[in-house]
Amino acid sequence: MSIGQYSYEEYLSVVRSFHGYTAPGLAAGGFMVDLALSRMPDGVLFEAVCETRNCLPDAVQLLTPCTVGNGRLKIINLGRFALSLYDKHSGEGVRVYVDAQKVRAWPEVEAWLFKLKPKREQDCQLLLEQIRQAGPELYGIETVLVQPQLLGKRRRGAIGCCNLCGEPYPIDDGAICRACAGKTPYLVPGAEHFERPFDGPALDAAPLRDTVGKTALHDMTMIVPGKSKGAAFVNRVMKKGSLLEETPENC
Ligand SMILES: [Zn+2]
Numbered sequence: 001m002s003i004g005q006y007s008y009e010e011y012l013s014v015v016r017s018f019h020g021y022t023a024p025g026l027a028a029g030g031f032m033v034d035l036a037l038s039r040m041p042d043g044v045l046f047e048a049v050c051e052t053r054n055c056l057p058d059a060v061q062l063l064t065p066c067t068v069g070n071g072r073l074k075i076i077n078l079g080r081f082a083l084s085l086y087d088k089h090s091g092e093g094v095r096v097y098v099d100a101q102k103v104r105a106w107p108e109v110e111a112w113l114f115k116l117k118p119k120r121e122q123d124c125q126l127l128l129e130q131i132r133q134a135g136p137e138l139y140g141i142e143t144v145l146v147q148p149q150l151l152g153k154r155r156r157g158a159i160g161c162c163n164l165c166g167e168p169y170p171i172d173d174g175a176i177c178r179a180c181a182g183k184t185p186y187l188v189p190g191a192e193h194f195e196r197p198f199d200g201p202a203l204d205a206a207p208l209r210d211t212v213g214k215t216a217l218h219d220m221t222m223i224v225p226g227k228s229k230g231a232a233f234v235n236r237v238m239k240k241g242s243l244l245e246e247t248p249e250n251c
């Protein structure tokens, strides 16, 4: 019984070094990926979906060119121990899942999958052996057509620097990055992160009409649509002139 280019034992040792231990889910996952691969036509550029976060994504990453990092493996957590490989362009592919009926014939696999006994009572060796003996028999396979929004090129928008943390982020996310918008996984002691001491000069906001002769904080560009685009002030010194007259009072 082999998995990809490996014998079962070789595969388990690769699993151990990549995943940390010989997880039964990865042993099963190896057969599942192998089964899916065997049904993909040669030369097709394919991508993968895993329907669980547990173990299975690592089997896909070990045995196919699809990884989370290269964008060819998506994890859509549906809680089912299943995966699909599909043609990146047409979306046609195969889905491999655990066949609950077939699992019943393998008591240690059944006990593991349905959590019928506490982990410490599991016979790990027997479990891995039953997964090996059963081979591809524990799984069902079906053809699938993947939803069109998962296909094709992923567009990447412009990148800017977050107004709060200063790190590069996709500006489609808004004026600040998602972390600063509250999605950070880290505990922020107090509000320290958001009140970074500002070591520049003390600044005041002033109405535009009161700024003549003063120096602006940053360069400004004046755009007259279809006519011109350029620096609005020389050396940032605010001058009475074109801009003031053309700008509404409350600016
Ligand atoms: Zn269901």
Ligand SMILES: [Zn+2]
Binding pocket: 162, 163, 164, 165, 166, 167, 176, 177, 178, 179, 180
């Ligand atoms: Zn930020």
